[in-house]
């Protein structure tokens with residue numbers, strides 16, 4: 001399957017995203033062939049990063065659920081705005097961290113699948129995040145507006161970071177979805193355009209994930225100060241759980257960024273160049 005245009009000059013093959021500036025260039029296509037010639041070190045790095053990140057992605061969602069059920073009274077809908085709020089952290093973590101994190105990691109986990117299936121799964125995971133984020137946002141809006149007296153909206157740094165994250169996520173999803181659709185419609189004719197989009201989509205995707213972590217950490221701090229007040233400094237059990245959650249989010253930001261940037265973990269491909277000369 002071809003994804004990117006390459007410019008061949010002599011024995012060098014250079015990936016290009018737009019018309020190549022060099023003279024006598026010849027475009028070619030890259031074909032996917034998994035490079036499975038990995039050494040022990042690479043497999044160790046792969047297993048460590050993938051297993052640790054997966055454990056943290058699921059574990060942090062589990063710990064958020066545990067915290068909210070055990071210490072914050074569980075869930076409710078509009079009949080109890082205080083407990084309705086509890087849906088906010090759980091759904092935001094599920095959507096923005098667990099689903100989005102796995103969606104990004106898929107590109108590193110699935111080394112042997114065809115790229116089209118990985119893209120499809122990537123889209124499905126992000127699509128699953130949408131209802132979580134929408135309901136999580138509605139839960140916090142409701143819990144503010146239905147409180148007696150109502151709590152003001154969008155005054156905190158956390159809410160601003162959250163809004164930026166949601167905006168970026170929406171743009172990323174729309175752009176990614178349409179580039180995926182045009183891939184299905186006219187693969188060959190749009191290869192250059194889609195290849196140009198890849199590094200932009202990847203950078204903004206990682207940025208959105210890291211911003212979601214910043215939102216989650218600032219939200220946790222805010223909630224700890226609102227609910228525990230001075231007791232936060234007394235090493236209460238709940239405070240320790242909140243801190244552990246925050247640290248697991250930070251660890252995820254480090255691991256997922258590492259996985260995305262690491263040259264070892266990138267699905268290396270052997271480039272089979274069709275000679276057009």
Ligand code: HEM
Pocket residue numbers: 088089090092093096097140141144152153154155156157158159160161162163165166212213215216217218219220222223
């Ligand atoms: C992970 C992604 C998250 C995003 C994108 C996000 C986004 C938002 C937004 C936009 C608001 C403003 C709602 C309003 O003012 O009506 C808000 C409020 C709030 N969020 Fe989050 N949130 C996230 C995670 C969390 C987490 C994990 C907690 C932990 C408890 C949390 C705690 C709060 C609190 C206490 C408020 C109400 C006070 C305020 O407006 O700052 N959030 N969130």
